[in-house]
């Protein structure tokens with residue numbers, strides 16, 4: 001199995017509040033609250049660990065509330081390469097309604113100073129060569145400029161280790177010209193940075209050297225454009241508990257299939273099933289292999 005490095009510059013404690021129906025501006029009664037150490041690269045790492053890989057996880061972590069993250073890293077056997085920063089890692093609030101609708105309230109994140117940026121580079125760059133793939137995922141905390149981020153992505157790409165990117169807004173825009181090996185935007189994220197003609201956007205991105213564009217389309221499924229690959233996957237209908245982590249699960253399982261050298265159809269079928277399973281649960285990872293096998297059998301694939 002592979003050694004994979006994930007970078008989560010802006011992790012979060014995901015606080016998921018379950019409620020029947022959200023009425024904005026009213027007193028709402030919640031049904032329950034769950035708390036998970038999260039953030040895109042950490043969520044990806046959990047799925048990859050369940051698929052048998054060895055993980056190193058890096059990024060910035062607030063020293064005032066690091067315990068849940070440290071518990072997760074220890075329980076999962078992740079190598080902890082996070083740089084501690086004074087203050088608290090943000091909490092992202094997810095309001096999960098009974099009909100499957102999710103409202104995300106994602107915080108801005110820690111204030112990162114120049115010394116922490118330097119510590120991250122000093123720690124991260126020597127680690128890179130020991131890995132088979134790098135995943136850079138999520139937003140940027142305060143104090144991390146898009147220019148610094150782009151320079152980091154550039155250095156990671158120059159290492160020659162396959163680089164996967166999942167970000168949004170200005171960070172995604174700044175990193176696209178560096179042509180990561182694989183990207184996984186959702187439709188909204190891609191149209192925000194590349195315009196509403198998504199087919200043209202995908203063609204352009206592939207033309208500028210991005211090998212794999214995995215475009216996620218929510219409940220409508222996934223379009224995967226790669227070398228000799230133009231495939232659409234349509235997931236089976238599932239009971240939606242929380243869509244948080246669906247994209248991270250899709251990315252992780254797609255990377256798994258690629259690293260295993262599987263045919264594209266097998267990879268996409270499995271990744272679509274892993275993502276569909278993710279929406280049936282709160283939290284991250286593959287917990288029910290029988291359900292996963294049933295979902296895999298029910299994924300429909302079409303040429304694009």
Ligand SMILES: Nc1ncnc2c1ncn2[C@@H]1O[C@H](COP(=O)(O)OP(=O)(O)O)[C@@H](O)[C@H]1O
Nearest residue numbers: 186216217218219221222235246247250275276
């Ligand atoms: N309601 C759903 N039913 C089944 N699969 C889903 C559902 N919502 C999302 N998915 C799967 O999860 C993937 C990622 O979801 P999406 O919302 O596009 O990304 P993100 O979580 O990054 O915003 C989709 O491509 C799809 O395969």
Ligand SMILES: O=P(O)(O)OC[C@H]1O[C@](O)(COP(=O)(O)O)[C@@H](O)[C@@H]1O
Nearest residue numbers: 038039040092138139245246247248
């Ligand atoms: O860094 P961002 O863009 O604010 O996203 C962080 C949030 O995204 C998540 O990683 C979920 O991402 P996906 O739903 O795209 O898989 C949450 O766990 C986390 O709160």
